[in-house]
Amino acid sequence: MASSVHNNRLSSPRSFGCCRTCNMWCWRAFKWLPVILVVSIISWSYYAYVIQLCIFTLESTVQKTIYLLVYHILLIMFCWSYWRTIFADIKQIPEKYKLPGEELDKLLSAESEDAQRTILDNFAKDLPVLTRTMSGSVRYCNRCVLVKPDRAHHCSICARCVLKMDHHCPWVNNCVCFHNYKFFMLFLGYALIYCLFIMSTCLPYFIKFWKGDFGTSASSGRYHVVFAFFVALMFATTLGSLFGYHCYLVAHNRTTLEAFRAPMFRGGADKNGFSLGAFNNFKEVFGNSPNLWMLPVFTSYGDGIIYPLPQPDEDTESLLSSERWDRWGERARPFDERESSSYDEL
Numbered sequence: 177m178a179s180s181v182h183n184n185r186l187s188s189p190r191s192f193g194c195c196r197t198c199n200m201w202c203w204r205a206f207k208w209l210p211v212i213l214v215v216s217i218i219s220w221s222y223y224a225y226v227i228q229l230c231i232f233t234l235e236s237t238v239q240k241t242i243y244l245l246v247y248h249i250l251l252i253m254f255c256w257s258y259w260r261t262i263f264a265d266i267k268q269i270p271e272k273y274k275l276p277g278e279e280l281d282k283l284l285s286a287e288s289e290d291a292q293r294t295i296l297d298n299f300a301k302d303l304p305v306l307t308r309t310m311s312g313s314v315r316y317c318n319r320c321v322l323v324k325p326d327r328a329h330h331c332s333i334c335a336r337c338v339l340k341m342d343h344h345c346p347w348v349n350n351c352v353c354f355h356n357y358k359f360f361m362l363f364l365g366y367a368l369i370y371c372l373f374i375m376s377t378c379l380p381y382f383i384k385f386w387k388g389d390f391g392t393s394a395s396s397g398r399y400h401v402v403f404a405f406f407v408a409l410m411f412a413t414t415l416g417s418l419f420g421y422h423c424y425l426v427a428h429n430r431t432t433l434e435a436f437r438a439p440m441f442r443g444g445a446d447k448n449g450f451s452l453g454a455f456n457n458f459k460e461v462f463g464n465s466p467n468l469w470m471l472p473v474f475t476s477y478g479d480g481i482i483y484p485l486p487q488p489d490e491d492t493e494s495l496l497s498s499e500r501w502d503r504w505g506e507r508a509r510p511f512d513e514r515e516s517s518s519y520d521e522l
Contacts, residue, residue: 207333210346211262218255221407224400225374232397233381243377250370257362257472261348264356269337270481274322275299299323304482307439325481327354327450329433339480342431354480358461359472361426364419371412378405429457450483 225247234240275283279299286292296314300323307326309315315324320337324330329341331351340354352360382405385398425435429451438447451457462468463475 207346207349211349214258214347217407218251221374221404222251224404225378228397228400229378229381229404233401246373250366250373253470253472254363254366254370257359257366258348260359260472261352261356261363262350264350264359266334266338266351266353266355267480269320269322269325269328269339273303273325274320280321296323306441306485308442310440312442326483327431327434327439328481340431341433342425343433354476354478355474358463358474358476361419361422361461362470362472364415364422368412368415368419371408371415374404375408375412378402378408381405426461427454427457429460449485452484452486 226244230240230243230247234243279295283292283295286295293311293313296316300314303323303325305314305323305326307315307324316322317324317330317337319330319335322337324337325339327340328337330337331341331344333344334351338351338353340357342352342357342360344351345360348360348363350356378401381398381401385402425431428448430447434447434450438445439449441449452460460477463477465475468475
């Protein structure tokens with residue numbers, strides 16, 4: 177009897193560890209389901225468009241060639257952008273933002289919030305951090321044990337802080353943030369054009385189907401073409417609103433989180449605190465080389481940690497110069513004395 181109890185005690189931690197590992201892998205697999213669904217829809221759309229429409233339905237060789245050429249160009253750019261969004265290298269926040277053990281002990285043993293605030297302020301005094309909480313203290317993540325850089329937030333799904341976090345997107349199984357925001361924008365744009373192209377080229381055959389002139393009742397291929405039109409229409413409607421919204425965010429240099437809750441500086445909240453003007457905001461995401469704007473290669477300005485802020489005494493065209501980015505961390509904090517009527521905490 178004693179031996180049995182002893183064995184159960186020994187096996188319990190092992191069993192608990194196995195269950196925990198199994199749950200972890202099941203959760204990881206579950207998070208890939210939306211991506212698998214998207215890939216499945218893309219694969220089916222390839223069959224419906226290329227095989228059923230272009231090969232079996234179209235009679236004109238010229239029309240087939242044009243449709244297939246445009247379709248494959250859009251498909252390649254769409255899939256390339258989607259791939260880069262999913263598998264972008266989301267870098268960790270630098271070690272200098274993490275509290276050393278002795279500083280963490282001081283923080284945990286502090287007897288009041290004011291004492292904790294003083295400890296964080298002293299630790300962050302040499303860090304290029306401008307944003308604050310609603311109470312005016314340094315933004316701190318107690319799960320990652322670090323001072324949050326400007327525009328960084330903790331993602332509960334990724335279980336870490338992410339630079340310039342926009343949102344966690346289940347359709348790419350990744351955080352949309354500084355390191356892949358350009359890829360995400362291109363993914364939305366090319367996906368929208370892809371759906372609009374399929375919808376517009378399938379529309380004449382949908383009209384024929386509606387009139388009863390599209391194939392025979394025994395022809396199953398026509399249903400793929402008609403269904404492709406409806407699926408493309410449905411996704412184009414959703415993607416159009418989402419892409420338009422993110423174009424608005426890019427033009428105003430905001431993330432989705434900042435659009436709902438304005439970043440807080442020492443002088444108060446300012447929803448346009450990082451805006452450099454529409455064109456400069458665009459270049460901050462897409463870079464300074466027009467020939468690379470439409471390609472899913474990383475060209476965004478900066479390192480995701482330091483962001484220049486507009487100054488009335490400086491030319492806005494020089495805000496994105498490399499010199500400005502290099503010296504921004506050494507400048508005085510421009511919002512210290514600024515007044516604002518909004519005090520939302522980030």
